[in-house]
Every structure is written in C-alpha cells, then in structure tokens.
Amino acid sequence: MLNYSKPMLALMLAAAGFLIVGNSACVDSKSNTDSSTVCIPLPNDTSALSKIDHYIPKDEIRTMRAAFDADSLNQKNPELFITESEGFNKKALLDLLNNKDCVGIRIYYGIAKEKTGKKALKMIIVGTNSQGKDLYTTHTTNKLAAQAGGSGDYGLEYGQCCQGQPNNQ
Numbered sequence: 108m109l110n111y112s113k114p115m116l117a118l119m120l121a122a123a124g125f126l127i128v129g130n131s132a133c134v135d136s137k138s139n140t141d142s143s144t145v146c147i148p149l150p151n152d153t154s155a156l157s158k159i160d161h162y163i164p165k166d167e168i169r170t171m172r173a174a175f176d177a178d179s180l181n182q183k184n185p186e187l188f189i190t191e192s193e194g195f196n197k198k199a200l201l202d203l204l205n206n207k208d209c210v211g212i213r214i215y216y217g218i219a220k221e222k223t224g225k226k227a228l229k230m231i232i233v234g235t236n237s238q239g240k241d242l243y244t245t246h247t248t249n250k251l252a253a254q255a256g257g258s259g260d261y262g263l264e265y266g267q268c269c270q271g272q273p274n275n276q
Contacts, residue, residue, distance in 0.1 A: 145201050145205065146205075147201065147204050147205055148205070148207045148209075150207060150208060150209075150210055150237065151237075152210040152211075152237050153237065154210060154237045154238070154239065156210060156211050156235065156237075156239070157210065157211075157237075172191075175191070177189050177190060177191045186225065186226060187218070187225070187226045187227065187228060188221065188225050188226070188227040188228065189227075189228045190227075190228070190268040192268075193229075193230045193266025193268055194266055195232065195263055195266050199263050200212075200232075200263070202244045203232065203233070203234045203242075203243075203244045203262075203263060204234065205244075206234055206242050206244065208234075208236045208237070208242060209234035209235070209236065209242050210235060210236060210237050211234070211235045212232055212233065212234055212235065213232070213233050213234075213235045213241065214230055214231070214232055215230075215231040215232075215233070215262075216228060216229065216230060216231070217229045217231050217264075219264075229264055229266075230264070230266055231262050231263070231264050232262055232263040232264070233262040233263075241262075243260035243261055243262055244260075244261050244262075245260065245261065
C-alpha cells in the first residue's frame, strides 16, 4: 500500500473532486440528456466588442428608461407602434449564444406590419462572431418560417412587448 502524508492525501482528494465536478458540471449540449443543463462555449475573443464594459448601474438604467417616453414617440409617429421594451425567453437566447463561434449579440431594429395593419418597431437579435459577422441559430419548429420556406437560419424576434408595464425597480 502507498503511504501518503495527510496533507498530500487531502490535496489529491481535493484535486480529484475538482476534476469530477468540473467534468460533470457542464456537459456538451449535444450529448446531454438533461434538457435543463446548457453549456455555453466561451471562445477566445480579441475583438473590440470583448473590450467593452457593458455593465451600467441600476440607477442609470432607471434614468435612461425614464428619459425614453414611448407614449410621446407614439403620439409623434401615429403610424408606428413603439414599445417601451421587449422580453425574450432564456431558451431562445441560449440557443443563439450556444454557437461555438458566438462572442456576443447584435440588436437590429426593424419595422414589421402588425395584424392590425399598423407598423411596429421591432427588435431583432442575432449572434456575432469575433470578426463582427452575424451568426444565426437553427430552429425547426418555427411555424411562420416553415410556411415561408425559410432557410433554416434564424435570429430572434417576436419579443413580448411591455408597453405600459410597471417600472420594475
């Protein structure tokens, strides 16, 4: 039998524990049978986007939101519906971010005609790679795209409009 000192044995057990936890904490999503676990790859990103600190304090968010007056913009543009915000579910965002080349997201604004006939400002989200090129996800259950004969490459839209929602503090 091998004879290890207590500190060496404790170190070896700790290292083994880290290896076990590290290898089981995030499983490749293709081989993962638990659909509630997602592994998002973080590629090496040396682009200008990686150098930006995107975080702003909650107070600054409140100030900026208060300065955006969607009601006033809608009054000035009666032919166009402008929402205060759009919400997207986590699964859709993770589908986009799960591309191994995805280093960030890009938000485009577009105009779409609503069922009411009125035009609406829409937020469109795509992934970006380290060269700044758009990345898309595949989504085989999108009924609208299937009807239109879509290419299989998808960005995100159809956010939940939050017009007149309480100011979530």
